[in-house]
Amino acid sequence: MNIRRQVLSNWLNQVLPTIECQFNWHHTNHQVPLVLLYGDASFRKYYRIQPSTDCTLIAVDAPPKFEDCKAFIDISEYLYKKNVKVPKVYAYDISNGFLLLEDLGDTLLLDQLNQLSATDLYQQAVADMAKFQAAQMPNGLTIPSYDDAFLMREMDLFEPWFLEKLLNISVDNATLEAISNIKQHIINELLSQPKTCVHRDYHSRNLMVWQQQLAVIDFQGMVWGPACYDLASLFKDCYIRWPREQVLTWLEQAVQQLPLLQPYSFAEIVKWFDWTGLQRHLKVLGLFARLAIRDKKNRYLTDVPVVIGYVMEVIAQYEELATLKQLFAEIVLPELFTQPWFQPEILQEPLDIS
Incomplete structure (x- = not known):
């Protein structure tokens, strides 16, 4: 596992217990597997995680040197207020470039x-x-x-x-x-x-x-x-x-x-x-x-x-x-x-x- 992936994994295991009240699951898996999804044209990497049997989330690794998590969060809030469906942001770490998002599936x-x-x-x-x-x-x-x-x-x-x-x-x-x-x-x-x-x-x-x-x-x-x-x-x-x-x-x-x-x-x-x-x-x-x-x-x-x-x-x-x-x-x-x-x-x- 590369260094950024390990840091992301550690961060997820810290934040998942803090958001479990928003779901009907109890986070007990301290090593949630990161399943890499097909990438895009950017430096971002997307991972699907499954903290419970009936819930999946998307973890995003967006290196701050190349990507702007703050912009994503701010624009997400703007679009949400305009009643445009966007993935919910459950947690973020701007300094490391990590996001934990709602999983909207795979259908483009x-x-x-x-x-x-x-x-x-x-x-x-x-x-x-x-x-x-x-x-x-x-x-x-x-x-x-x-x-x-x-x-x-x-x-x-x-x-x-x-x-x-x-x-x-x-x-x-x-x-x-x-x-x-x-x-x-x-x-x-x-x-x-x-x-x-x-x-x-x-x-x-x-x-x-x-x-x-x-x-x-x-x-x-x-x-x-x-x-x-x-x-x-x-x-x-x-x-x-x-x-x-x-x-x-x-x-x-x-x-x-x-x-x-x-x-x-x-x-x-x-x-x-x-x-x-x-x-x-x-x-x-x-x-x-x-x-x-x-x-x-x-x-x-x-x-x-x-x-x-x-x-x-x-x-x-x-x-x-x-x-x-x-x-x-x-x-x-x-x-x-x-x-x-x-x-x-x-x-x-x-x-x-x-």
């Missing part, structure tokens, strides 16, 4: 999405989004601003990690300058939107289906930013792709639940939605490449074709993105087709809702 929204269920499930997801969006920064909630530097820093993962290190593509200075100008244009589109609370990873792997309702997880990265961002995360999900016509139908329905967007024309919202999705997908391509190369998490490469599909869809819609369209068509796609992990058929096969 992604597991439940299909042609019959998608519309109703997405409506539930947007209804929860509407609860935590706000026209002004909520009192008592301190979250970062999703400003131009933040947005650019995310997109700056694209060239070094995706183009150069993953695909071994060298881009000339003129093209790099053109990409930089496009990224600034993208940022301008995002910053022109009304601002609100943004989950920042509001997609089908961060929404759980629990007791016939949705529950929200992985919200500690919440920021104050563009009102279309979580819509782009949800409907341009990096792990599942739907036909554009259906996505725009869902988007139009969603706007009816989101007062911040209702003063604007649907054409303007669609452009915001597209360009916000492009910002996210350029960031994600760099992020997935970094996860594979630096962190040895190669499984994220299997999702690259879905993300490429979204990028190709959007750059075909807007003349301002002609340089990016040429880069992908002439250089990126041919190189991708040579990669053994790349599944090109996914590019052409968004799920059909009809």
